[in-house]
Amino acid sequence: MIKFLDLAAQNNEIVIDVERAFAQIHETTSYIDGPPVAAFEAAFAEFLNVRHVIGVASGTDALRLALIAAGVSAGDEVITVPMTFIATASAIMQAGATPVFVDIDPATGTMCPRALQRYVESRQWKSANGPRAIIPVDLYGLPAPMNEIREIARGAGLAVIEDACQAHGARLTCDGRWQMAGTVGAAGCFSFYPGKNLGAWGDAGAVATNDDELAERVRRLRNHGRISHYAHADCGYTARLDTMQAAVLISKLKRLAKWNARRREIASLYRQRLESTEVDLPLEPADAESCYHLFVIRSARRDLIRASLLEQAIDCGIHYPVPLHLQPALRSLGYQEGDFPVSEHWADTVLSIPIHAHMSDGEVEQVSRTIEDTLARQAARTDEPDFGAEESSTHTD
Template sequence: MPIKFLDLAAQNAEIRARVDEEYERIHRATAYVGGPQVAQFERRFAQYLGAAHVIGVGSGTDALRLALIAAGVGAGDEVITTPMTFIATVEAILQAGATPVFVDIDPETGTIDVQAVRRYLDAGSFRSPNGPRAVVPVHLYGLPAAMDPLLKVARRHRLAVIEDACQAHGARVHVGGQWKRAGAAGTIGCFSFYPGKNLGAWGEAGAIATDDPQLAERVSVLRDHGRVSHYLHRESGYNARIDTLQAAVLLAKLERLDEWNARRRAIARRYRELLSGTAVRTPIEPEGTESCYHLFVIRSAQRDRIRDALAQAEIGCGIHYPVPLHLQPACGALGYQRGEFAASEQWAASVVSLPMHPHLTDREISVVAQTVAAALAK
């Protein structure tokens, strides 16, 4: 039986009537840019995250770029991140005019290795004139990075912490003894609402979250051509506003996010049980983290065999990501070589993402797990 990797149609069926109502309001007002849906979504998402401010922008890439610029990152600065992420993390750093510096991932979790950040900072031999100005932890596949120790290191070295929470809507992490939402734990959190995300629009959209009113104001000005009033432009900015039609979809989906994430977590538990007798490595959640399972990524030396068996059985799967960023042609000018980030390279060679979405049935989960187990037994 064919099994979808992602089922957006099933999600849409749950929210369609609610979105139609909102769309009707937008058409009646013909307010296609800005308007009450944007303000309402920003308010509700801020409330959800426990952040003082949310500013909607055009995409996750816009969120990262504007967050970096607002945090004062620019030419001559370095921004530390990992090579095991989507390329947008690094594009945003480059577009802010800064130099991306990679450190490896923790081989158990896939998120930034805080010891490696500490080693790089303590060594004091930097790749750019000003040295590091910010660090971008990526909450990979929905699992928050180790924010508590990272925030301590960042504070000591006066680095802004720009969270790439583009895969982590609703995930939680312990900071200073309290649970925080991913994206609301650092200086600024960046979200993508690309359609397949846990909170996904019907097109491109993104947002930043922060407790700092000055950072929020700067992003809000930058996203709208540097405008402070209709005909007054304080600085040269961008057209990076969130689309009103997308804000309406997000308003409707935000109401379902916790329920959908709870189902994702239940699916992850079931996958783990069913695969426990096999040689594959399933994702872990270190104490003080709660993943929202944007993806359920297993690791195996037999990755290609697993992928072929899934394809044969018409089961959707993905590889996130087959080429770590330090080996991407687009990052060639950074001068990194194969072998420099062993854990990232090992993950890139062994990861496979299984179907994961809130509408996956128990029967489908069993069939996927059986197919993986059978591929390994061959």
């Protein structure tokens, strides 16, 4: 059995630290806003090299509160991509705005700046006020092309809120230097869902920003709009980062760079092993460094490869089989099949194969060999002499 992700192995590394921290929390009963919250925020801000990190209850809350704090409200549009987890769009709806999609780049899977530019120039808005913000998504851990997106946003007066929920420790070059994903827009939003590169033992998230006012607004909104214990400047939310989760995150953050480095090693092994096969491997542009939250290959024979992997007890997944514009939950937006052909093609061909910090080279070899053998067997079948239409049809997928 090859696991897609090994949370138990992560836990083995941190359990002593975390138990000690939990004992202290129980002793002080500081379950809400205890010292680990501020300690984690400071440590993650240092890791990202950003002025503020505000811990919240989930990645979805991070996106929702960052949008509201950036001034997004009813009647506004927020531009994003259809090839992402539903929460990117749900957060826009929760902020009262309308999600509007532009297609992804066929090479990288992240927002296509040309498609964004076309939409912004079209002035064919779907809601009363037109666009107010853009949410580029760092899909699978690869930073979106923030330089181009920021340029377009600046020209159109739009805020950029980066969905970095899959990109803890990914980097990109911006303003001539390497910077962490989630730190170059007005705000970057992180999820600490357990399976993320930096994951809690439950739900958690954070907003990162260099904007003092935006930080203050998010800080207020996460805690009932409080300015003092019983004075409230806004009707806010119960969206605080839990103290226990903060303690887990402090411990895992210490290991994140090491764990991400191992993920990059595994990605490089997969590249070496699979580059001669027909599958499309994830592209990493020269100005970006993925943290390989997922290692996603693409193939017209995706379902066949997936079936072979599962048969060999190798876990794998599809992120995502249905692009957001075709999700029943978003039917009211009025999109149809064919509206975003690149996203639809990706949804039909993507396959996430196992990658995690505790995976061995032998396991990478076994996954690669299974993919290689499956494709070779299939090629041999389709190369067999054609003795008649009926027989040949049984040999194709």
